[in-house]
Structures are given as structure tokens and as C-alpha cells.
Amino acid sequence: MDLTIMDNYDLLVMKIIHYFIVKENYSPIIIKGIEDEIWLENKNNEYSIVRIVTRKIINKEQYDYDVLKTKHIAKQLKRKLLDFSMNVLSIYLDKNFYTKEIDNFDDKYIGIVVKDEDSFLTNEYIKKSYKNMEDDFKYEETGFELVGRITREIEEKNIKEGKEREKFMKNRKPIATYALILINVIVFILMYLLGNGSEDTQTLINFGANYVVLTKAGEYYRIITSAFLHIGIIHLLLNMYSLYIVGTQVEYFYGKVKYLIIYFFSAIMGSLFTVALSSANTVAAGASGAIFGLLGSILYFGVKYRGYIGNSLINQIVPVVILNLIIGFTTPGIGNAAHIGGLIGGYLISMGVGIGIDNREQKSSRVNGIVISVILTIFMIYIGFMR
Structure with a gap:
């Protein structure tokens, strides 16, 4: 297998996940019954929920259903997490998305269409909320070397947090x-x-x-x-x-x-x-x-x-x-x-x-x-x- 060949689209997905988890300290949320999308949470950010959606959406009806489903899940999360000011950013990573741009009428549920890395970095919502993202997207590695780095850094972050938790949660006499x-x-x-x-x-x-x-x-x-x-x-x-x-x-x-x-x-x-x-x-x-x-x-x-x-x-x-x-x-x-x-x-x-x-x-x-x-x-x- 030629390790130098890798789909740029798949690599972009990994880079976006890496950025939000490692650079912006988002944490994954496990939601039952959800496929082809990743939910990340950081209550300290303007968008406390970021959805990374890789599922194909080819018409407005599918998009409207996706928005309805997202609002329903977000409503449940608000109650569970006691985060009643929750804002959701949905990132649709779909080269064949039915439209080039989404009309966002609800500030609490923002959707953006990403067809390539440039469209992601230049998006108005991304530039406004994540000002240093463009610098963080510069990597010396390419292909599977970059995949290895991304995987390693996410794993290192998890290990570091685990050690901090273990140190913090040590036995304390009351x-x-x-x-x-x-x-x-x-x-x-x-x-x-x-x-x-x-x-x-x-x-x-x-x-x-x-x-x-x-x-x-x-x-x-x-x-x-x-x-x-x-x-x-x-x-x-x-x-x-x-x-x-x-x-x-x-x-x-x-x-x-x-x-x-x-x-x-x-x-x-x-x-x-x-x-x-x-x-x-x-x-x-x-x-x-x-x-x-x-x-x-x-x-x-x-x-x-x-x-x-x-x-x-x-x-x-x-x-x-x-x-x-x-x-x-x-x-x-x-x-x-x-x-x-x-x-x-x-x-x-x-x-x-x-x-x-x-x-x-x-x-x-x-x-x-x-x-x-x-x-x-x-x-x-x-x-x-x-x-």
C-alpha cells in the first residue's frame, strides 16, 4: 500500500478534529444512534457544541431534517449539561452539499459548508470565533506522517489529562x-x-x-x-x-x-x-x-x-x-x-x-x-x- 497517497478530504476531517480537540480543548460527546458525525463540547467557547458532519446531504429536505434533529439533541443536552445558553456550530464536510452556503436565521444553530480547506479557513464564522486557526493549520508533515502526528497529539493530550485527573483525584483525608x-x-x-x-x-x-x-x-x-x-x-x-x-x-x-x-x-x-x-x-x-x-x-x-x-x-x-x-x-x-x-x-x-x-x-x-x-x-x- 502506498502510504504517500491519502484523500485530502479525509485529511481535512482529521485536521479539523485535531484542531478542536488539541488546540481548543473540546471533548467528544457520545450520542447514541448518531452516525457519520462527531459532537464536541467546550462550555467555555462561543460555540459550546461543534458538530463535524461527514454524511452526504443532497437536498434541502435532508438538511431541514438534520437541523430539526440537531435542535432536538441540543435541547436534551441543555437539560443534561445545564447549559441553557448553548450555541451549536455544525460543520458540513461534504463536497457535494446541495448548496454552497447556508442561510443562518438562528444564531444559536449555525451551519457552514466546507468543501475544502480554504473554504473552511476563510469562513466568516470560523474567522470570527477562532482567530488563530489559520496558523494552527500549518503542518510540516504530509500524508500519513501528518495522520500519525495528529493521532499522537490527540493521544498525548488524553494521557496528559488522565495523569492530571489521577493526580488531582488522589486520596485526601477530609x-x-x-x-x-x-x-x-x-x-x-x-x-x-x-x-x-x-x-x-x-x-x-x-x-x-x-x-x-x-x-x-x-x-x-x-x-x-x-x-x-x-x-x-x-x-x-x-x-x-x-x-x-x-x-x-x-x-x-x-x-x-x-x-x-x-x-x-x-x-x-x-x-x-x-x-x-x-x-x-x-x-x-x-x-x-x-x-x-x-x-x-x-x-x-x-x-x-x-x-x-x-x-x-x-x-x-x-x-x-x-x-x-x-x-x-x-x-x-x-x-x-x-x-x-x-x-x-x-x-x-x-x-x-x-x-x-x-x-x-x-x-x-x-x-x-x-x-x-x-x-x-x-x-x-x-x-x-x-x-
Whole structure:
């Protein structure tokens, strides 16, 4: 077999795949029932989904059906990936495509026709969104030597990411989680030794419960201290069990420092939501806001790195969150404001601190998380204390 002979069209397909995976950090998505097309995903890009279609489309009816099918799959992916701003770029690699150019009426579903390398590199959508592509398409190798390089670099990228994941996901002892549990238990015991017990309102207030009227009056420390108080042994046991289960996972994913940032920010947001949305005579206590923040953190991890762990983590966390919120809304005495505040705060601050498994977590994403977290904090302070 003559290895110097290779179809330029097949080579172009490989070069495009190589560019998006190696240069733009897209990851393949496996979709059942799909043939002659490759789906790639990178949430940090303008087009979070890129489709590379090699199937022949010879008339408008086939194209319209393809668009309809793409929108249906994208709609399902939006729900699974929680990416509701998803933009799709479909690259039709077909020398016999029924038309030279596609009229794109929907900015979220862009299609381009590629008949050769030049038509790909000069396409207006490609030039606008991938400015350095032309330089990245220059190779010294040709033919099967180029195929070998492309295959090798994709494999090297996968191996590198695998080692980074293995290093990141090494066994971590959840020392911070154990310390938080210990502090909560000690405070609970002290409420009985130095006060009238955890169910006595005055004792709760003396130990720093979030008594909204006092918190608004300037005793801001209650925003933090209230997260270490619990009303009754059942409240303590349920929250500490939840903290053990959820906290160990978050500490494992993020590390101790980021875990503690997430925990305390979530606790603060839970207390701020309570102050803003509850009556002045409310006395709130418990680690529930912080724990919901940890659930939000796991949700962010599952969304951001579903390529590593699939959608199973998201599918497990979302029902737990919804169920607990429903219980909170239907059961008297449970502060859902803290739950909602903690959940939102945990998700946002997790975006801000980042995880650091691979370079797909761009700086802009972390900046956005920090900025939104700061804006939310300022807004809740205004609603709770200044309005």
C-alpha cells in the first residue's frame, strides 16, 4: 500500500478534529444512534457544541431534517449539561452539499459548508470565533506522517489529562470536614453546660443564633456563629450526617482551602438570605445553609467536569436538592431562605475558586464566579440591612 497517497478530504476531517480537540480543548460527546458525525463540547467557547458532519446531504429536505434533529439533541443536552445558553456550530464536510452556503436565521444553530480547506479557513464564522486557526493549520508533515502526528497529539493530550485527573483525584483525608463536625458538636454540648440547652431560645440567642432583629441592629457576627448552632439533637445529627456525606466529597474534589471557602461563603449567604427574607423576630440556627452550599458545589463540579464522571453525579444531586427544598416549603419551622441562599452561594463561589483539573477551566470563568458572588453579596446586604 502506498502510504504517500491519502484523500485530502479525509485529511481535512482529521485536521479539523485535531484542531478542536488539541488546540481548543473540546471533548467528544457520545450520542447514541448518531452516525457519520462527531459532537464536541467546550462550555467555555462561543460555540459550546461543534458538530463535524461527514454524511452526504443532497437536498434541502435532508438538511431541514438534520437541523430539526440537531435542535432536538441540543435541547436534551441543555437539560443534561445545564447549559441553557448553548450555541451549536455544525460543520458540513461534504463536497457535494446541495448548496454552497447556508442561510443562518438562528444564531444559536449555525451551519457552514466546507468543501475544502480554504473554504473552511476563510469562513466568516470560523474567522470570527477562532482567530488563530489559520496558523494552527500549518503542518510540516504530509500524508500519513501528518495522520500519525495528529493521532499522537490527540493521544498525548488524553494521557496528559488522565495523569492530571489521577493526580488531582488522589486520596485526601477530609480533615476539614471532621474539624467542622467536631466544632459543631462541642458548641452543642456547651449550650447545655453553659446555658439551658439547644432548644432554649435565649440560650440560642446568647450563643449567637441569627436573631434577625439583633443581626440587623449591628450584631453581624451572628451571620457566621449561627451556622454552628443546632436546635435539638435530631437537628444536629441530621446536619452532621449530611455534612459528613457531602462535605467529604467536596473536600475530596476541591481540597481543604477551597472547601472551607465554599463552606463559609455558603453559610454567610444562607444567613444573609434569612435576614433579607424573614421576619424580624426570626431566630435561625444550623449548618443547613452551608450544607446546601456544598450540594451546590457538587452540582457545579458535576456540570463542569461531566466529561470525567458523566451525568450520574448531576442526576443524583438535583433530585436531592429539589426534595429537600420541597420538604422545606411544606414543613413548618424549616428555613428555606438559608437553603436557597446557601445553594446559590455554593454554586457561584465554586465557580469562583475553581477546581483545577485541567486547562478548560478558563480564567474568565473564575472571574465571572467571583464577580457574581460579590454582586450577590452586596445585593443581599442591601436587601437585608439597608432597604
